[in-house]
Amino acid sequence: MELEQQLQQAIALLQEAKTQLDYMESRMDAMQQAIAQIAPTPASAERRLLTAAEAAPLLGYPSSDMLRRAIRSGKFRIGIEIVDDRAPGAARPVYKIHLARALEWLALPVHQREVMLGRRRRRAG
Numbered sequence: 001m002e003l004e005q006q007l008q009q010a011i012a013l014l015q016e017a018k019t020q021l022d023y024m025e026s027r028m029d030a031m032q033q034a035i036a037q038i039a040p041t042p043a044s045a046e047r048r049l050l051t052a053a054e055a056a057p058l059l060g061y062p063s064s065d066m067l068r069r070a071i072r073s074g075k076f077r078i079g080i081e082i083v084d085d086r087a088p089g090a091a092r093p094v095y096k097i098h099l100a101r102a103l104e105w106l107a108l109p110v111h112q113r114e115v116m117l118g119r120r121r122r123r124a125g
Contacts, residue, residue: 049097050096052064052068052095052097055097083096
């Protein structure tokens with residue numbers, strides 16, 4: 001009889017431990033989601049890179065072709081706002097846009113961007 005009581009107590013303790021473990025796992029999942037929003041992991045950081053089609057309207061371009069033309073003309077900096085994600089050996093670039101950086105870049109005055117790009121405006125006259 002005593003052995004049976006000990007066994008029931010052990011079962012009750014295990015059930016309580018499982019309940020606590022389930023609660024801790026749910027809290028840990030919630031904390032991981034909160035941390036991912038504050039400090040993105042490399043995988044979520046990759047998601048911040050948008051295709052030209054996704055980024056064009058967000059950057060004020062009417063089409064992805066116009067955004068690509070602006071990238072090719074040097075309006076953005078490859079390696080900073082723009083990532084060339086072409087396959088090894090491919091001739092055609094596949095541009096991915098880091099939206100936050102591109103918006104910050106476009107928020108700068110034009111003359112400041114030109115100075116940072118090493119360009120000078122020619123004065124008329």
